Each structure stands twice: as structure tokens, then as C-alpha cells.
Amino acid sequence: MFHYYFNHYDSDSRTYFDGIEKMLTVEDIRNVSRLVGKDLGYQKHNRMFSNYRGRGRAFVLIASYKGRSAAYVPAVSYGCDAMNWKYDCSELSSEFWKVCRAVLLILGGLLCFQGHKMFRLTMFLIGFIFGVLITFIVVSVEHASHNGYGLISLLIGFFYGVFWLFVWWKFGVPLLSVQLTMILSGGLIASITMNQLGDYNAFALDINYWLTFSCIVIAYMIIGVAVMMHGHIVSCVVIGSYAVIAAISYYIDGNMEFIFVNFFRRVVVKNFGYAVLDPPFLIFTDTFLCIMWILLFLVGVKLQSRYQRNRSPFPPNRNVSLERPLSETTPLLYSEAYPSPPEYSATP
Template structure:
């Protein structure tokens, strides 16, 4: 198959006609029955390559060089492009567009030109069907998004043979690839928003101005990459290939995803948050808000809350890795295990009253959040942390340093944990109803534990208006809760007295002090027997009044 266009500018009248101008976006309504023709005229002689691309919100379209598409002259998808290598004297290019499996599909089309010194995206394709493939192929699951693209080739003059792809340093191996990521507005799945933002990620200068550069690939680097998935959040990816010798660049065809289905009836973008998740984290947030401001004063409730989080976290990891139960069942069992863990921690305190172990649990809860926050920043994308040993040693050191730093100030540690962890539950509860990147502080940690391949993913997330507002709320709640508790507990004892010792003293006092009214209280067994007798008498039939024996004769 050849990507060369015919010299003729003849346009068939069989379908809608779309007249293109270089760099100008045009909307076109496609249907499944009659292909539309897109034509670009009056191409300058210094142009050697035209990249034509078309984008739709979520419905597939076919783009091809011929009216009858085949596997090696066409592509189908939501973001598709074709490279036309121009012949000498050629001034017109034609492409054919058609909807796939839909009556009407609104799409946006554009074409860009490149000269003989500009690299050709996908020019050294050896994996995909097209001879020259400028497309970025995208796959995703709930944990990670995978993109891959064909290597580029050097540009060349019209009518000459393309450079070979397997030569030494003078060939395409000198090219470098800049990978860019662009986030659409949060909680906005509209088609209008998609179209306006896609235009920002199609041309080289605009990509560099608006996109976030994630990395640069050189030489033997693989042209397939992994990013963390953010279901419900629109993301656009694109790649700029650069020739350092001529200082020229060209852009691939951008690809976008919401990491969920916009048209599916099950598990679509509108129903990502499960009811069980909403119930779980809403209840947790109510308790967390109370702990944020009153945790240290209500010490047993505080211990229950921390024990719940600690136990639920590890139980969810264990059951997710070892069982094939559904998510809802896992979450329900996690809630039960968390309640038991919280009660056990309270029972431990009641019986033994050992503050240090309780503070170790409390400190680890805060330490895990601090460590997760550190790796949530760009630090987490350093290549060294793709090694599991390096990552987990660093993570554990950060998590352990929190309780170690406050070993001499257990009350301060507890109040800090109450304020920070309690207020963070508000963030998690909000994420059940409204997208926020802050929830991925904890989600990415779970992904790293549960998915062995997640270590290769870049974990960049958007930080937009909702995140700024929620971060401010989190900070204000945490600071407010910590300040109130520190001032209120300033003149109080650091921790309540040992409950078991108090109970034993009271028990001994009641036994030895006969003047104590409680000393004369019957044992529990006798009191229960007395109550049961009263209940039994209540249900007995009352005897009639009067003489109950025969009269004496």
C-alpha cells in the first residue's frame, strides 16, 4: 500500500464534500451509509507531507485514502489520522470519512503540513497496519492507561525514496520524542468542551504551550508508556517528534480518553461511583469530622476510629488479593473487619492501658498518609521508584518516621492524627460524589499494592478548581481541629487513666466497704433470677378470691 496521493484533484459527487484549509479545524456530520470526501487544495510546492486527522467525542469513524476502506489504507476510531506523502507537482489531497455503527456522528477534522526537513510521525512503523502510521494507540483499565505509537522517520524531498529506518546515527535514531499530557476540565464530559480542548493539542507550538511534558524518549527507548487511570477524567495525549540536527518538529495525531464508557449502559461514566462506596465513606466522614474536633477528648472513640482504618486497610488488601469476591462484598467484609479491629484496639486499651502501642497504631495511620502524599507529588514519578525494593523501603521509612518523631509527645501526635486523618475522610467522601484528584493520594497506594504492573505507570493528576477548593477545606478543617484540641487539652491530663485499674479499685472498694450501698447489692446471678421470677409471676393466672378449702362439717 502506498500513502501517495494521486495528482488529480477530481472530487466525486457521491457524498458530502468538506473543503479543508491547512491548520483550520472544521466540523463535519458523518453518517454510516454515504462516505464524505475531505479535500485539501492549493498545496505549496515546499510541502512534502500532509497529516490529516479527525476526532470525535466517543463514537468511531473510519478515515481512508479510498472509498472502499481496507486494513492497510484506513483507520477506525475516535482519534484517527493519515499521512499523505506528496508526489512532485501534487497540489490536491483527498480522504474519505464515514461513521461506524451510528446514524450521525459529529466530528472535527484538520490537516497540517510539514516540509522536507521535518520528521515524519510513524514513518518507521513496523507494528500497525498502515505503512506510515501517525496515530497514538490507547488502551486502559481501572488502574492504568497504556499508549503506544510507531517510531518516526526523517523527512525527505518529494519524489525521492524515504531514508532507511535501520541505519546508524544518521538515521531516525537521532530523533527524540516528547510525550505530552493534557487534562480536560474536571467533571465535564461534554462534547463542546472536548472539541475546544482537542484543538489545543493538535499542533506543535500549541501542544508545547498548553500540554504538560511528561518525558522525552531517545534512541532505544520503547515507544509504549503507562499512566495511571483516572476514570471519569478526560485526558488528551500527544507526542512531538524532534530532529535535533535540523531543529525541526512534527506532531502525532492526539488521542483522548475518559477511561470509562460514555455510551455503555453498564459501568458508564455517569455511574462510576457505587452505592456501597458512597455509604461506606459517607459514614466514615461523619465519624471523621467528629474525630477531627473532639477525637482526643473522646479517647475510646478515637481509638475505635484509628483501629477501624488500620484494620480495614490491611483487610481490604488481603481479601482483594486472595479472593474473587465482588467489590461490594469485599467492601462489606472490610467494614465488618474494621469494626472488629476498632473494638479490639479499644478492648486492648481498656485491659492493658498501654499508650505506646496505641500511639504506634495512630502514628502509622498518619505516617501512611504522609508517605502516600509524598509519592503523590512528582517525586513519585522518578524512575528509581519503579523498583519495588526502593519504593517500599522509602515508603516504610517515611511512614515510621512520623511515630518516631513524636515518641516523646504522644498527645500531640494523637491530636495531629485526629485533625489530619479526620479531615481527609471528608475528601474521600466528596470523591464519591464529585471528581477530585486528592482521593488518589490513597487510591494510588492501593493500586501499587494490588497491581504488580502499576509501578511502571506515571501518576500525574490534574489540579484544577475543585481540587484547590477541596484542598483549602481539608487544610482549614485540619488546622481548626488541631488548634481547638490543643487549646482545650492544654491543662488536661495527657491521656485518661487506665480503665481496668479503675474498675478493679471500684470492685475492691465495694467488697471491703460495707457502708457502701453497692456492697449490699445481690450478686448478678441472684438479680437475674429475681427478675425472671417477677416476669414468670406476671404471666401466671390470678386465683379467684374467697374460700379456697372445703367447709368443715
């Protein structure tokens, strides 16, 4: 089986018929389309594909026998109701989601270039992101449709952010506070990796997929903890740069958001491991986004590392500072037996 992507968000009839025309002969099909590589035995006659709303594509089957091949009539799908294009095929086109994308762009930039410097803000944002993701996933598992749950996810995410900021304020343990940032960035790196490997037969089984996914996250966290400050900087830049690229991708019709979309579907959609991922990739748009992503990552790491040079790895915890006021006469080695510095006399 082969499939061929049309131009993004193009419902023009000329594009439709041009796409079908390219899928009529065996030679043209093999030249312009992509071969579906996953063959899972009993699943090969009932193929499932990851749906990319508004991305039109043609599907065709080539039958071969004794060195001869013939193509079936192609079928076309836009992954939505093409007769109701404006409301059903324009993904996340409501005003609410447009505002969310703009906010994502701004906050992603802050994490990318100022994440470690603005440590307390980062703690809140990371907790907020984690809360939104967990809530949205739980809601989507419990309900087939997640319409109307965006505001609920944002509200619960806000409380998650406040809670994680409180954890830093109360305990002031960097090793504890940076774990959530590393989990999210490790999960993003694992999602990128599995998005490329997801069409291999071995990863159709959930145990193989999630075991590999978990190993990538754990390995990243071990390396990050070994160099905690730099690990936190890299984690902030990874998350922030992807947020910026995903937001820009929405405005220029790119495909970077499908990295998260396929991970999300793997969590909530039953038997999604048997679906063919093979996301669309625009040569100019997506290549530009990839190059921009790399540049953002390098610049973000460079700027944050340079700012932290000759500075304390992590900011002081406010709660500890309030409990133990610091001054010029505060002993370097603090002890409960000597809570205050000794008195010195000006005369011998």
C-alpha cells in the first residue's frame, strides 16, 4: 500500500484531481508516494493510519503477481468532513486555541532564553505544563471527546504550577525541584525518537514501546542529574524551543506539533500502536522549522550557560533565607548549638 500527501489545508478541486492523477499508474505511484512499511500479519488487510486533520492524502494498493503489477483505484481522505471545511478541517482554529498558541510562543521563549535565570517562574510553568498534560490525558481517556475541557485543564494546571512553586519555596532542594523539568524534557526527547521509530513492527506492542520510552527518559534524567545545573538549562531550552517551534508551526502550516499529537494518541487511543504514523513533512517549511529549532537550542544553551558563569548554580530559597537571616557576621558553618555569631569586643 502507498499513500501520497496533498498540499496542506488545500481543499481546491484542482489539487484533489491532480493528486488522484499522480496515483493512477504503478510507475507514478512508486515515484511520488510513500510505501507503507508496516506489515502485521492479520492487520495487513485492515490498515489503520494516524489521522492528520486537513492534510489531504490519497491511498492506493498495488497488486503484484508473477512479476506483473496493477494499481487499484485510489481513495482520498482529508481526515475530516471536507464539506464542512472551515469548522471541521481547520485544526484548533477557534479563538481560544489561537490565544493559547500565542501564549505558548511567549512562554516558550522565556523558558528557552531565561528558564534557569527565572527559576521560580520556571517552577510554576513546568508545574503548569505538567498539570495541563496530565489533566488533558485523563479527560481524553475517560471521554471520547475533549471539547470544552481545555479551560478545565488550564485551571487544574494553574494549581499544579502553584503547588510545584510551593515545593521549591518550602524545601529548597534543587535535586527535587528539577526532576519535573527533566521528566518533561526527557519525555519530549523520547517522543521525538519514538515518532521516528513508531512504524517499526517491534514497537506496535505497547510493552516494547513504553519500555523503550521509559528507558530514554530515565537515561536522560540520570545524565541530567549528574550535571544538575547544565542539565536543568538544557531541559528548559528543549521544552522552550519546542514550544516556540510548535507555535510557529501552527501559523505557517508546519508539522512539528505532530510529535506531541502522536504521543498523545498513543496514550489515549486503543490499539494505536498498529496505526501507520508516517507524518507529513514539507521540504521547505519543516526543514526551516528544524533548522530554526536547532538554532534556538544552541543559542538558548549558550546564553543561559554564559549568564550562570561564576554564579551560584541555583538561586537561594526564600523560605530558608527567612528562617535564617544572613549578614556579614553569619558563620559559614551554621550550627544549632551556636545560632548566632559570638560577640567581639573592641578592647582587649
